[in-house]
Amino acid sequence: MAKQKDLDTELSLISFISLLSVLICSLLLTAIWVHVGSMNVKQAIGGQSIEKGKKNPAVWVKFGKGGLVSFQLQDAPRVARSLQRKVISGAADHTIDIVAVNDFVAKLRTKIPDLKTALIQPKSETVYEDIIMLMDNFKKAGLIDLGVAPL
Amino acid sequence: MIKYGVLKNTAVESPLQSVSAIKPKSNSRKKKLVAAVILTSLIDAFSILVIYLLVNFSNSGEILYISKDMVLPDATQSETLKRSTLVKVEKGKYFIEDEPVSANKLVQRLVEVKKRLVTSKAEDNSSLTVQADKHVKYKVLNQVVLAGSHAGFGEIKFAVLAN
Numbered sequence: 001m002a003k004q005k006d007l008d009t010e011l012s013l014i015s016f017i018s019l020l021s022v023l024i025c026s027l028l029l030t031a032i033w034v035h036v037g038s039m040n041v042k043q044a045i046g047g048q049s050i051e052k053g054k055k056n057p058a059v060w061v062k063f064g065k066g067g068l069v070s071f072q073l074q075d076a077p078r079v080a081r082s083l084q085r086k087v088i089s090g091a092a093d094h095t096i097d098i099v100a101v102n103d104f105v106a107k108l109r110t111k112i113p114d115l116k117t118a119l120i121q122p123k124s125e126t127v128y129e130d131i132i133m134l135m136d137n138f139k140k141a142g143l144i145d146l147g148v149a150p151l
Numbered sequence: 152m153i154k155y156g157v158l159k160n161t162a163v164e165s166p167l168q169s170v171s172a173i174k175p176k177s178n179s180r181k182k183k184l185v186a187a188v189i190l191t192s193l194i195d196a197f198s199i200l201v202i203y204l205l206v207n208f209s210n211s212g213e214i215l216y217i218s219k220d221m222v223l224p225d226a227t228q229s230e231t232l233k234r235s236t237l238v239k240v241e242k243g244k245y246f247i248e249d250e251p252v253s254a255n256k257l258v259q260r261l262v263e264v265k266k267r268l269v270t271s272k273a274e275d276n277s278s279l280t281v282q283a284d285k286h287v288k289y290k291v292l293n294q295v296v297l298a299g300s301h302a303g304f305g306e307i308k309f310a311v312l313a314n
Contacts, residue, residue: 027204037229037313
């Protein structure tokens with residue numbers, strides 16, 4: 001009587017484990033754990049509207065003391081006065097009241113859909129983190145063309 | 152000992168001893184204490200690790216070296232960082248491509264870099280990457296912004312931690 005062939009074959013897992021170990025080691029060595037991006041801005045020394053020819057609406061954002069932020073619209077004549085100039089006081093802990101800033105920027109974007117330029121004018125004591133936070137929120141709101149003015 | 156616990160299911164007969172010419176134990180019913188490790192779960196874990204690392208793999212490599220003391224600001228709307236002239240501000244000192252430069256020579260050195268980039272027809276010769284700690288005051292960064300402007304770098308890329 002012929003012996004029946006065993007169909008229950010086993011895979012040799014040692015080679016799999018070796019291959020996976022090598023892959024894991026090489027990937028761990030080349031892995032990038034911190035993803036660095038960039039916040040791209042242009043120099044805001046009056047060049048942006050000139051180079052395009054047509055005057056696009058822009059908003060100047062100035063930093064003040066104790067988290068104060070003031071907005072001033074430029075080249076947007078058919079807008080209510082309350083939106084032309086606005087001063088947003090800082091929060092209780094002297095930081096920027098980012099909720100109020102976001103609300104105002106959202107209002108501006110609703111009234112002026114063409115508004116895509118924001119020119120930021122920090123003060124000498126303004127912290128770098130606050131500038132980036134403001135830029136980040138502006139980009140989120142659709143103000144994609146950002147500029148920063150030197151002192 | 153083999154009769155109980157995990158070893159009862161995983162203990163196997165030694166193949167070497169069963170073919171031994173001196174004292175073959177192929178007919179022996181007694182199981183040896185050779186525990187087979189359950190490899191399936193290990194391979195599952197390894198596969199998950201490999202997939203995770205492959206997803207996070209980036210072939211662009213590290214563009215910036217961030218020192219331990221430097222914390223970059225966070226941003227959610229950041230763009231992919233591309234290689235351009237790097238100006239680093241660390242502990243009030245300025246570095247152009249890791250070479251220390253005094254504040255009053257920043258413009259001069261950036262002009263030289265710009266000239267070199269234009270001569271070599273570099274792909275990106277109009278942007279400047281600024282790497283600085285998030286607590287730095289703008290008066291420190293202003294030197295770089297102004298120097299970049301004087302040297303003809305129209306675009307400034309602030310390095311941020313992408314969230």
